[in-house]
Amino acid sequence: MTLRLRLLLAFAFLSIVTAVAVAGAGYVKARDAIVQRAQDNAVIETTNRVEQLYPLPARPPDAASLERIAGRVSGREGMALAQAQGLHAGTMDPAVITGELRSLVSAGYVGWQRVPYMGGVWLVVGMQMRVSGGGSSGIEVYVLRPFTSEIEVVGELARNAWLIGGAGLLLALGLGFLAARGVLGPVRELQMAAWRLGQGDLAARVPVRGRDELASVASTFNSTASSLEHHVGELRRMEADARRFVGDVSHELRTPLAAMTAVTDVLDAETASLPGVAGQAARLVNRETQNLTRLVNDLIEVTRFDSGTAALALDDVDVAEVVSRTLKMRGFEVTASLPDGVRARLDPRRLDVIVANLVGNALRHGAPPVTVTLYVEGSSLVILVADSGAGLSDEVLPHVFARFYKADSSRGRSEGSGLGLAIAWENARLHGGTLVAANRPGGGALFTLRLPLGGEQ
Missing domain, CATH: 1.10.287.130 (Signal transduction histidine kinase, dimerisation/phosphotransfer (DHp) domain)
Structure with missing residues (x-):
């Protein structure tokens, strides 16, 4: 994960937490205030309407008086129910009233409760009607009024909270992008300067801006x-x-x-x-x-x-002939597999140096028989020089083409100059080829020379 993405995610996470905390807390507080005010207003309105019916008649309530009470307290939007001594009247469905609310009203308290009704949320307010002396008249009044407008206001608050949170998130992402750009700009310049320095441009520098870290x-x-x-x-x-x-x-x-x-x-x-x-x-x-x-x-x-002054004198030569001449001139006793007709464009003098150094090294430090194998593989000329000695140790193998490297540090002098394999490797590289040292599975060292047949440098 990149540093830019981590910064943007950090800003996004912070904005989400902040938006949820602020908008959520504001929404809950506003919702509770709206609901509480609506409930208080409904209770006060219902109480006022009930009080307008006082004083109650001294006779026991009948169905007609209960109907009149229900009609007076229902209001324009609501429905009411008045009941006493097994009688009830009004347009409100008694099944809406919960047992909890009935118990509260029966105990002489003013109660209210939100209930689901007709696919929405409604508010039920219940109370007892009192006689002039303060005693209970035995009449219970329940008013059912819609709570739709308040729910819509609460829903609007929730939508606004989400909108505010989304806007805050976008703002935080924008600020995070600008901050990441401001922070990562110098970091990117530092990265490019370090890359140039690693590529060998020692003049690479970074502009210094400000006095921060x-x-x-x-x-x-x-x-x-x-x-x-x-x-x-x-x-x-x-x-x-x-x-x-x-x-x-x-x-x-x-x-x-x-x-x-x-x-x-x-x-x-x-x-x-x-x-x-x-x-x-x-x-x-x-x-x-x-x-x-x-x-x-x-x-x-x-x-x-x-x-850098070493140069090739390329010529179209018979490779087998050049290698055979090298072996004969130096008197090397080896087993050679040199098929005729292998021609390549290369520098015969430098090929002579490569083969002479490889075969001489095999004869000095390996064991007979030493074999020289020539073949063509794709667009490359391949020459293998192998001996039957103990091979190259793991410590020697990485340094075999190093100049003046000695496998045995206690050995004071060797017959060669210590530069033969290094010169062979340089000549192979000059041809655009490779020279690789390895050990044969059956024992002995194996040097593989690959040169392009076309003489590409």
Whole structure:
């Protein structure tokens, strides 16, 4: 549930509770006042009409006198009933009178009661008629009058209460919408600025309005973004300096390394004529010079990837031929499944680097037999390199393409530069493809290279 909807629901709930409390209380109070006033007026009117019949004749009441009394007290809208000593007269139905009201009148009280009659609500008022001495005459008078107008007024009050409540709800929703808009506007700006910051736009800022809590949050966000921009700028500058330093050093080392390689090649050719220790030293120097040359070349290649200057030299090649040449040139003893006729548009030099690094890694760190499989799947070229070793552990698998990552931290040096798999991954990415490492179900590591056949970058 969004914050806007929660605010609107809160305002709606508050308005409903307020409307029900205010309008309901007003309705109940007005209804009771109207009903009570109507009942009081009816009782007073009936009492006045009865009093106009005094003094009563001294003779016992008969049917004619009861009829006259009922006619005098009924009024224009009502009906009346007069009864005494088993006689009764008038237009009112005696069945309307409840036993409770009869008991109250018989006890000498003036009573009234609302009763359903003829599909509506009517008011029954009953009392005893007194003689001049204050004693009971034995005559009971009941007046039945409609309560319709009062009920209509009460109904009108109820409708007005509902209308007022509905208008209050609409007003509260309008105010809630405006309040939500005023509150959520800065929140939305803050959200968009945070999204831009997450996307790398370090210049994203939020306008600060007012001095409330939202303004404080916006100010804090701006200061945090400024600090982050400064630190990221420093890190980028330091990273650029480091890359430039590595690139410069690598290029500067190439010239003396070329001379050293030439010298060590001569020494390597003469190792057979050198004494035992001298021959071993010459072979060691030659091997380490080659390793150093390979490391410098790999560093130069990595700096090209980091600086964005690495580019593809695409060509329409026979993939099986390129892979076979890579395996033969390096003397790799592997089991290869390379069907003929698989052609793709790619950079053959970079494919050679990828295959050489993958197969060399499998031979160094895995166990034979190592297999290389080539096939086409949809619009992709797929090359699988698998070994039969122990495979990659769960700790190594996420970092297998990281630069200079060593699975065994206690191992001081390895034969490779530590950049081979990283360079292979970068070359696959440069082609618009993927390179994924996994473990085979039967044991051993499996590297899957996927490249687009059309050479898309």
